[in-house]
Amino acid sequence: MKLLVTGGAGYIGSVVSAQLVAAGHHVVVLDNLSTGHADAVPGGATFVKGDINDAGDLVDSSFDAVLHFAAKSLVAESVAKPELYWWNNVVGTLRLLDAMRSHGIRRLVFSSTAATYGEPETTPIREDTPAVPINAYGQSKLAIDHAIASESVAYGLSAVSLRYFNVGGALERYGERHDPESHLIPNVLAVPAGRRSAVDVFGTDYPTRDGTAVRDYLHVEDLGRAHLLALDWTGRPDAAGVHRTYNLGTGTGYTVREVIEAARRVTGHPVPANDQARRPGDPPVLVASAERIAADLGWRAEHDLDRIVADAWAFLGGIGV
Secondary structure (H helix, E strand, C coil), rough: EEEEEEEECHHHHHHHHHHHHHHEECCCCCCCECCHHHHCCCCCCEECCHHHHHHHHHHCCCCCCCCCCCCCHHHHHHHHHHHHHHHHHHHHHHHHHHHHCCCCCCEEEECHHHHHHCCCCCEEEEECCCCCCHHHHHHHHHHHHHHHHHHHHHHHCCCEECCEEEECCCCCEECCCCCCCCHHHHHHHHCCCCCCCCCCEEEECCCCCCCCCEEEEEEEHHHHHHHHHHHHHHCCHHHHHCCCEEECCCCCCHHHHHHHHHHHHCCCCCCEEEEECCCCCCCECCCEEHHHHHHHCCCCCCCCCCHHHHHHHHHHHHHHC
């Protein structure tokens, strides 16, 4: 198939693009490189530098489906500058949907987020958990989910939204390179890499197994595999006019201290940690149930925490960090 991957030079988008190329698809990557990297576009894919708002100039009837990753995704920034998230994430996606509709492209996989749920009262989080996002990032992603659902009903779009929390690891030369970096695993690995003297642990008195917050971590390869399974589902005859939402997670998650211990095991470095007070608004536990996608598409996470950390560490060595 000929596939458009928006945001395909970013962390997750580049991994999925590489998996799609390996599966024999013709991949066209659209990315403005604001957070992505040109050298992350896999060989065999066609790269077009451009913004999501330019998708209308690129899309034509030769495309079979779209996988949509392009988005602003920093929670703190979304609180400080919400207009960026409404313009880029929502308006940009509406323009993409317009272009798809105009050219008869009726298959879409959307990279959504578990931030759409906000701070749920129960865990693990299921798809029927009320979605009450607490920042413009989660709100914009939820708005897109609603727009896609409406598009499916009105115009026969076959679509899947995938919601997940934290992603780690790497697939060969495709890994995590954010600036600034807000994610725990790369910040922990920055200590043995020599770029930090210690890692901060925010909150040690949570009602969890070791007092630190629990979060769901998925290997990016597992995450990519879910996108390919979702893409296959959109091609089924009974998928026409249907929008499905799936959570991706382990159902159990890992504590901050468990992530640090995994980094110590993998790297052989001590990784000093500084205990800090809780950050306002950080829930004790955020993990997702993946039972629905397991039942429908046969997907489950296959890689454990040590594999996630080991592949992220190998990637850092490969790029000379």
